[in-house]
Amino acid sequence: MISCKKRAKYTFLLPFLFIFFVFSSAFAQAPEQAEIGTAGVTPGSAAPAAAGGGADAGVIDAGSTLFKNNCVQCHSVGTDVVVGPGLQDVHKRRSEAWLMKWIKNSSALIQSGDKDAVAVFNEYSKQQMPSFAFSDDELKALIAYMASESAKPQTAAAPSGGPDTAPGQNVGTDAIGAGIGNTIDLLLVVLVVVLLVLVITLIIIASVLKNYLKGKGDLTGAEQELLERRTNFANIYKSKAVRIIVGLIFVVVLVDISIDKVMGIGIQQGYAPRQPIAFSHKLHAGDHQINCNYCHTSVYKSASANIPSANICMNCHSQIKKESPEIQKIYRAIENNKPIEWVRVHNLPDLAYFNHSQHTKVGGVECQTCHGPIETMEVVAQYSPLTMGWCIDCHRNTPLNTEGNAYYDNLVKLHEKQSKGAFIVASNGGTECSKCHY
Structure with missing residues (x-):
């Protein structure tokens, strides 16, 4: 015979299982995925390719720096025409000596009557190319870089993370982080299902026991009392133990929310204000690989990274996309002699001193370390909490x-x-x- 004590014990366990289930569900949260570090990634940078044409990686790397700092605003290393022609296979179309003369002083070469120089000048609307006081070694490094880029396939395979994987993103770490999050989510779902099964099983057992007692002919007084007793949930909720548990849950949740709100004061992570002119870092720093220092001219020599002035924009847009409505806003600002009111994204409190050049120039910190994958952003957002x-x-x-x-x-x-x-x-x-x- 099943004792009344066991029956009472099962009935007593039900409210505590219910409370445990509610408590577990209230605090079950998926862990935050770790931020993917992008330190050491420069817009458009890649591992040095195998040196082509006898040039070593150091020479090609030096040429890459020269190209990105001086040439990328007007030329691509592919076939695309920016301001001037695309430079793919230019080392095959022209001799090294001719290229060195052209880069050093294209005007002098044109005035000398060189047929190739005059033809290029006329083909591209007689747009004057600046002269560069490069040494012969620097010119050879620049030509070696263009040759190495020309040897690369123009359509690179998509990264393993898929076509939307951002440059500089650690695909393997990202996949691991996502896998861990999915595993924990699955475990939480399994735990909830197990608890539900346990509660349902106990209810079924209690029902079976009750039916057993009903079918039994001769019942003792205790068994009859147990059979006729109804669970009074109002009494359960009025009990001191339940009130303490519910009160603790409420206090813990309230404290957790309060701490999150207080710790978030002054933190603008994710802040992405609308700018007066739609400027895409993805297009300029990502697709065209324009070096950050070209527009933000003080990043390596000042305590503060400057916001570019309109004349820097006009270096390119006096010739490119002049008809664009957004570019026309720059023209109007210049005509009215009024500065463009850009909205600052990254703000530090006055109580904190930060020297930009000390980190970039002296420390060698890359832009992406603090600003994230800036070369993939259509609209700039604050990436780090700061x-x-x-x-x-x-x-x-x-x-x-x-x-x-x-x-x-x-x-x-x-x-x-x-x-x-x-x-x-x-x-x-x-x-x-x-x-x-x-």
């Missing part, structure tokens, strides 16, 4: 490049005596309060 904790984490994990800098020699020796770890920014006082607050 909080103190975020900055300190970077200072605690970033090694200092001390090679060739005698300033660090004694500091490195002292650090090696005291620690076996890497010489990071924090090792050089990068986490002291007065570095950023004074």
Whole structure:
């Protein structure tokens, strides 16, 4: 015979299982996916290709830097015409000596009556090409870079992450992060299903026991009382234990929401204001691979990265896309002698000191480390939280490049005596309060 104590125990467990199920569901959240680091990626940069035509990777890399800083505004390394012609296979169409003369001083070559120079000048609307005071070695490096780019296939295969994978994105890490999130979501679903099955099973068992007692002819007083008893949920909810549990759940949820809201004050991550002129970083820095320093001229030499002035835009758009409604806004601003009121995206509080050139020029920090995959953004948004904790984490994990800098020699020796770890920014006082607050 099944005892009344066991029956009472099963009935008593039901409300606690229900509370546990509600508590688990209330706090079941998928973990945040880790941000994919994009440090060390320059717009349009790629691993150095195998050196073509006898040029080594160092020469090609030097030529790449020269091209991106001086030529990409008017030329592509493919067949596309920007301002001037596309430069694919230009080393095959012209001799190296001719190319060196043309790059150094195209005007002089045209005036000398060179047929090829005159033909190119006339073909492209007699647009004057600037002269460049490059050394012969720099010119050879530039030509070697164009030759190496011409040797590459023009239609590269899509990355393993699919066609929408952003340049510089770590596809493998992204897939792992997504896989972990999906696994935990699946486990939570399984847990909820198991709890539901347990609750339903207990209800069925209680019903079977009740039917068993009903079919039994001779019932004791205790069994008869148990059979006639009805569960009073009002009494359960009025019990002290249930009230304490419900109160704790409410307090924990309220505190969690409050902390999230308070910690988010002043954080503008994801802020993407509408600008007075629709400017696409994806088109300029991504598709056309224009170096950031061409427009933001002070990123390597000033404490603040400047917003480009209209005359920088006109370097290209005096010839390109002049009919565009957005470009016409630039013309009107110049005609009315009024500055374009760009909306600043990245803002730091006045209590924090930040030197842009110290990070980019001295520290060698890439744009994407803080600004994210800027070369994929149609509308610029704040990628990083820019909080103190975020900055300190970077200072605690970033090694200092001390090679060739005698300033660090004694500091490195002292650090090696005291620690076996890497010489990071924090090792050089990068986490002291007065570095950023004074």
